[in-house]
Amino acid sequence: MTMPSTSTQAEWPLWEVFVRPKAGLDHKHCGSLHAADAALAVQLARDVYTRRQEGVSVWVVRSSDITASDPGDKAMYFDPMADKVYRHPTFYELPAALDHM
Amino acid sequence: MAAALAGGSIALELTHPLRYVLRLADTALIHAQRLAEWCGHGPVLEEDIALTNMALDLLGQARALLTHAAHLHNGVQGGGLDEDQLAYLRNEADFFNLTLVEQPLRKSSAHAPGGDFADTVLRNFLLATWFKAVWMGLSSSTDVELRGIAAKAVKEARYHQQHAGDWVVRLGDGTPESARRLQAALARAWPYTAEMFAGDAVDEAASSTGLGPARASLRGAWLSEVQEVFAPALLPVPADTPFLSTGTQGRHSEHMGFILAELQSLQRQFPGGRW
Amino acid sequence: MYTQAMDLAPKDERAALRSVEDAQLETRFEARIAQGDFIEAKDWMPEHYRKTLVRQISQHAHSEIVGMLPEGNWLTRAPTLKRKTIALAKVQDEAGHGLYLYAAAETLGTSRDQMFEALHSGRAKYSSIFNYPTLSWADMGVIGWLVDGAAIMNQVPLTRCSYAPYARAMVRICREESFHQRQGFESLLVMMKDGTAAQQAMVQESVNRWWWPSLMMFGPPDADSPNTAQSMRWGIKRLSNDELRQKFVDACVDQAGVLGVSLPDPELKWNEARGQHDFGAIDWAEFWRVVGGHGPCNTERLAARVAAWDDGAWVREAATVHAQKQALLEQAA
Numbered sequence: 001m002t003m004p005s006t007s008t009q010a011e012w013p014l015w016e017v018f019v020r021p022k023a024g025l026d027h028k029h030c031g032s033l034h035a036a037d038a039a040l041a042v043q044l045a046r047d048v049y050t051r052r053q054e055g056v057s058v059w060v061v062r063s064s065d066i067t068a069s070d071p072g073d074k075a076m077y078f079d080p081m082a083d084k085v086y087r088h089p090t091f092y093e094l095p096a097a098l099d100h101m
Numbered sequence: 102m103a104a105a106l107a108g109g110s111i112a113l114e115l116t117h118p119l120r121y122v123l124r125l126a127d128t129a130l131i132h133a134q135r136l137a138e139w140c141g142h143g144p145v146l147e148e149d150i151a152l153t154n155m156a157l158d159l160l161g162q163a164r165a166l167l168t169h170a171a172h173l174h175n176g177v178q179g180g181g182l183d184e185d186q187l188a189y190l191r192n193e194a195d196f197f198n199l200t201l202v203e204q205p206l207r208k209s210s211a212h213a214p215g216g217d218f219a220d221t222v223l224r225n226f227l228l229a230t231w232f233k234a235v236w237m238g239l240s241s242s243t244d245v246e247l248r249g250i251a252a253k254a255v256k257e258a259r260y261h262q263q264h265a266g267d268w269v270v271r272l273g274d275g276t277p278e279s280a281r282r283l284q285a286a287l288a289r290a291w292p293y294t295a296e297m298f299a300g301d302a303v304d305e306a307a308s309s310t311g312l313g314p315a316r317a318s319l320r321g322a323w324l325s326e327v328q329e330v331f332a333p334a335l336l337p338v339p340a341d342t343p344f345l346s347t348g349t350q351g352r353h354s355e356h357m358g359f360i361l362a363e364l365q366s367l368q369r370q371f372p373g374g375r376w
Numbered sequence: 377m378y379t380q381a382m383d384l385a386p387k388d389e390r391a392a393l394r395s396v397e398d399a400q401l402e403t404r405f406e407a408r409i410a411q412g413d414f415i416e417a418k419d420w421m422p423e424h425y426r427k428t429l430v431r432q433i434s435q436h437a438h439s440e441i442v443g444m445l446p447e448g449n450w451l452t453r454a455p456t457l458k459r460k461t462i463a464l465a466k467v468q469d470e471a472g473h474g475l476y477l478y479a480a481a482e483t484l485g486t487s488r489d490q491m492f493e494a495l496h497s498g499r500a501k502y503s504s505i506f507n508y509p510t511l512s513w514a515d516m517g518v519i520g521w522l523v524d525g526a527a528i529m530n531q532v533p534l535t536r537c538s539y540a541p542y543a544r545a546m547v548r549i550c551r552e553e554s555f556h557q558r559q560g561f562e563s564l565l566v567m568m569k570d571g572t573a574a575q576q577a578m579v580q581e582s583v584n585r586w587w588w589p590s591l592m593m594f595g596p597p598d599a600d601s602p603n604t605a606q607s608m609r610w611g612i613k614r615l616s617n618d619e620l621r622q623k624f625v626d627a628c629v630d631q632a633g634v635l636g637v638s639l640p641d642p643e644l645k646w647n648e649a650r651g652q653h654d655f656g657a658i659d660w661a662e663f664w665r666v667v668g669g670h671g672p673c674n675t676e677r678l679a680a681r682v683a684a685w686d687d688g689a690w691v692r693e694a695a696t697v698h699a700q701k702q703a704l705l706e707q708a709a
Contacts, residue, residue, distance in 0.1 A: 010696050011489045012145070014482065031548070032479040033147050034488060036271070036695035037702065043264050044147040047154050048472055052552075068418065137451040137460075140467050141444035142680065144688020146475050153468040157461065164457050185456045218691045274701065275694025282690070367455035367513055371578075375570040376455045376563070 014063040015041045017048075019055035027059050035060075109372045111190045114178050117306040119170060120197055121313060122247070123187075124303075124349050125235065126166035127198035130188060131357075132228060133159035134364055135206040136221075142207065144218055151264060155225065158257040163188075165250045172246075189368040193357055200346035201228070201293035203356040213356060219272055219279070219286040225265035227290060230326050231297050231319065233258040238314030247313065266330040273334025280335065287336055292344040297323070299345060398422075409610060414540040417483035425610065429539050430484050431500075432612055434491045437477035438502040442677050444470045446510040447519060455513060462559050463516060469552050476545040483541045496682045504663065505593045507671035514567065514575075514582035520560010521631065522590040526624055528553055533614035561631065568636045576636075583632075584640045591655075592663045594621040625653050 012034040018027035030049050035041035041060040050058065113119065136156035143149030167184035174182050201224065209215035236258055239251035272279040297316060304315035324338070331338060346354070368374065402422050408415070415421055444467050451467065454460035478488050494500035505523055510516065531553060534546040567575040595601060595617040607613040615623070625644075632639050643656035665671060 010693055011487060012692065012696065014479075031476055031545075032482070033475065034145070035147065036692070037699040039267055040271075040695070043267070044151060047151040048147055048475060051154070051468075051472075070418070134452060137464060140451055140464065141441070141448035141471070142684040144684070144691040146441065146471055146478070148691075149471050150468055150475070153464055153471070157464055157468075160457065160461055160464070164461075167457070185458075188457055189455075218688065271695050271698040272691070275698045276690065278690050279694030363452045366453055371455070371572060371574055374455065374572055374575050375566055376459055 012036045015045075015060045016063050016066060017041075017045045018059040018061070019045075019049055020057040021054060022056055027057065030054075032063060109190055109369060110192050111182070111186055113174060113191070113195055115195070116173075116177065117303045118244075118310075118312055119173055120303045121307045122166055122170045122173065124197045124199075126163050126170055126187075127196045128202055128228075129159045129166065129232075130163035131196075131198045131360060132202040132224075133157075133163060134360060135202060136225075138207045139221070152221070155261055155264075158254075158261070162250065162254045162257070165254075169246045169250065185368070189365045193353060193361055194351040196353065196357070196361070197349050197351060198353075199228075199293070199296050200348035200354050201290065201296065203348065203354045203360060204289065204293065205356065210359065212359065216286070216289075217282060219282040220289065222265050222268035222272065223283065223286045223290055225261060226269050226330060227294060227297075227327065229258050229261035229265055230323050233262055234319040234322050235314065238319065241311070242313050243311040244313075262326075269330050269336075270334045273331075273336050283334070283336065287339065291339040292342055293346050295341065295344065296346045296349060299349070301350075406609070409538045413538070414543065415538050416540050425539075426484050428607075428610070429542065429612070430481055430486050432607075433477055433481040433484070433539075433542050433545075434486065434494070435501050435503075437474045437481060437491065438495045438500055439506065440470045440474035440477065442502045442506045442681060443523075444474075445677055445680055446506055446508070446673070447516060449510050450513060450516050453513070454516075459563065466520075466556055466559060469556065473549045473552070476548055477542075480539075480541040480545040484539075492681075492685060496678070496685060498669070498678065501667070503593060504666045504671065505589055507666050507674045507677060508586070508589050509672050511585070512578050512582055514564070514578040515586065517560045517563035517567070517579070518582045518586045520557055521564060522586055522628065523593070524553065524556040524560060525627070525631075526590060526593050526620075528557060529620055529624060534612070536611055536614075538611040561635075564635055564637075579635075580637050583637045587640050588658065588662075589666075591621060591625070591658055592666075594618075594624065596660065596663070622652055625655050629653055 013036075014032055015035055016032050017030055019030050020027045033041065033044055033048055035044050038060065042058055045058045045060050046055075049055065133156045136152055136159065139152045140149065140156070143152055164184050167187045171182040171184060171187055174180070204220070204224075205213050205216045206221050206224065207215055207217070233255060236251040236255035239247050240255070242248050242251065269283065272283045274280070298320040300315055300317045304317065307313045308315040308318070328338060348354070348357070401420055405415075405421060405425075415425075447463065447467050447470075451460065451463055454463050478491060481491060482488060491500070495502070510519070528550070531546055531550050535543055535550055537543045537546065564579055567579050571579075598604065598616045598618045601617055604613060604616055628639065629644070629646075641656045643654060645654055646652075647654045666674070669675075
């Protein structure tokens, strides 16, 4: 049996895949795949992630190009939103006659 | 009625229109059969899925065309032939696919060395380009059913052509090894492309009745699209030779017997079976 | 049965010394899990959790792609064009499932190539059931009925696994999986109800071969599965091996009745007091033999995967080199 010849430096890069389910909706992240170049990534995304007619449009982004917020900074980034209650419409009490607003 | 032969085989009354439709149906069927050999063995998981999608598209086209062929036969001869009887119970001489699709694609056998991924992407590209021209030609067919099949199939052929064509370029302008393999695949495949554009009474009848294009009329567009991909793939267009394969006449290569033995084995083993 | 990985893993050595900070982080982590929080890729997690999940998810992925092989045998011999279409779509789905799972495992810091290397070298395992041969077309239906049936029982709870990328992959897989079991069962039903005597005999013979290996898929008895408590806390397991196995037997008895096949266990009978079926003793020697690499097809399965990988090396390299050439051209432009 030949020795398996894996060489990680030749590994195809990882891409994140975003699919728009139908016109009018946002692209949603649905997973990742490996591809050698962008053209192949788009085609493979279509073959892997839209076989059940899940999409009308596909975006692919190299995983290394994604910048994410640091979960360690979660408190700093996202907790202050919790007490800025005046951004929510329910903060304002209005006469019943204006209930539909 | 389709005659019943020994071993459960059926024989057909072969008219020109029926042969014309079966050439397309059988080419799609046997190519799908070969592509299915890759499932679980592809060089990359994603490409495994892509190849199987292509096989499924072609199988769908084969089923639509075989069902239509069965209707054509039933309409003239009576009887209730269906897609499965045509696929599983015809004998080899009544299959009319291009010989190209019988050639090995992956697996070696005791009788023939196998092909490789270069053979696969090259054949996918050459065939998809041909099928696209066929479907476009059928968009004005006098046969309403064929028009409908072609309208759906042309979209699939476009995608196959793009995906396979990109791979031909990747391999042709990749590493020395991939270039060498692709050139070897081209040397093997090219002689079989002559049959894609040969002509006979079946083609003449189809063209004159408006059923569909004669094969010879497809060559110009096909060659120019092939050249567009061969150029960045650093492939020459090989010179033509006198070789002409004859699968479309029902006279096949030695591979066809093995393909049909595998494809048809269960229906032959369980006559009258329900699946 | 995909938690066979957990059951068969050697007992991990926990780091003897932990800093006070690490101990606090771990306590908070366990508290988050206890209250049903999801852990995402970049969240802090104990090394032990990370390693366990990489092993669990990657071996689940390996099971999917090795699982393509026994069914792949019958694609070119499917008895009708409809069955050929269905079989191709099903085996293709398994490739997709493997892919989603490799992607989930990669979020934990491993790579697809590293996971393949572990599989090809024999270090990583895959579900024991795929080391059995598919000898007749009926096996395709029986695999759908029994093997996918067992998989579904495992998979639904995994959609609530604490590690979110795994849970999300499982949601996607479950949506696609129900077709797998249904198509298999339906194929058997047609053969049993409308088929010839020869077809019915083929189905029964297939059931006789696959029944006991299917029960073994759920792993060793609870008494011999040391990792269960922890995997339950982390949401990798919701029911024990024996509980799942019992559920499976009870469901299958009814389904076998609908099909009109018998299950090859003379001790299988309804126990009124328990409200469940009693069943016969499993041959655990066979299980350990197969898991240890000496089942009917272990060598062939691994060889097929290694060959596909090795034979495809030149393809992957060509694509990489071509992409590099294109990138250089674009830079120069």
